[in-house]
Amino acid sequence: MHPKHHFKYCPSCSKPTIFFQNYGAFECEECHFQLFINASAAVAAFILNEEGELLMAKRKHDPQAGTLDLPGGFVEVMEPAEDAVKREIMEELNLEVTHLEYFGSFPNEYLYKGMTYHTLDLAFVCKVKTFEGMQVNDDVADAIFIRPEKIDLNDIGLDSIRRMVLQYQKSIK
Template sequence: MFSYCPQCKSDQLEYTKQKRTHCLSCGFVFYQNTAAAVAVLVKFENRFIVLKRGRNPGKGMLDLPGGFVDPGESAEAGCHREIKEELGISVQNITYVGSCPNIYPYKGVTYTTCDLFFIAECIDTNFVRQIDEVDEILLLERDEIKIELFAFESIRNFLKDHFTEVTA
């Protein structure tokens, strides 16, 4: 995590369980906590919105709309914001389904996340794609969704465990 203490600049650091950094010189303690992220299985009529990732990690692989929850933001507000940013649409009837832990490697830093999964409905498909993050927006039938092609293990696990019950 750190090479030097952010408070006293000492290199006398002790790391505990990949989440706690303690400076043995000045006593400074830093906790690397899990970040909250959201992913939304959005239904439109009898199809589902699936994204093709436009950047790493997992560039070119499949994903669900979503992302990190901002400080001071609820998970539900994060769902609405991320869907508006990535797809340019609004959704309704957002319902929490469950969560899975995840590892998110990005530019040399590995973040641990708790991914919160939701389902929602959209009423139109007047998409405005977020060009720097989304290569393609797909509307797929239930049997066209290939779980093994999703970039993140948490989403694959969520879909394996819940896809049948949330799409029935």
């Protein structure tokens, strides 16, 4: 559900006078407090091995537990997206990113515990120092290498990741 279905009371004055406006914000009719609903930033990494296979993660948790995903995650407050990629790859796979290039941005709706979060997912093509010592941690249940052209898009759980992989597949043809 959209955030507008979750807010009933103003976070500032606590009165039931907050309403969602057409310009993407909640506004309180009583105290005029405004709360803007903006997209959260997330990152995803395309990492290839020496054989040209793409590293795909299997999601450990909902949403879409058990489906394929690219490694990555949410950008923390005041964190550059490039640092977020490096941090997430280290946290999830124990891999050190040595080089990265921006690939593109993909808006998404991320349903979590009954609320829809709007995200802007930023994709990067990354190189890692070595795959030795790779281990799955954090939000990753498993990690597998697949030839990019062999990836079944129906096995990918998140819409933005599906669109990223499709665009990547087209870019390498």
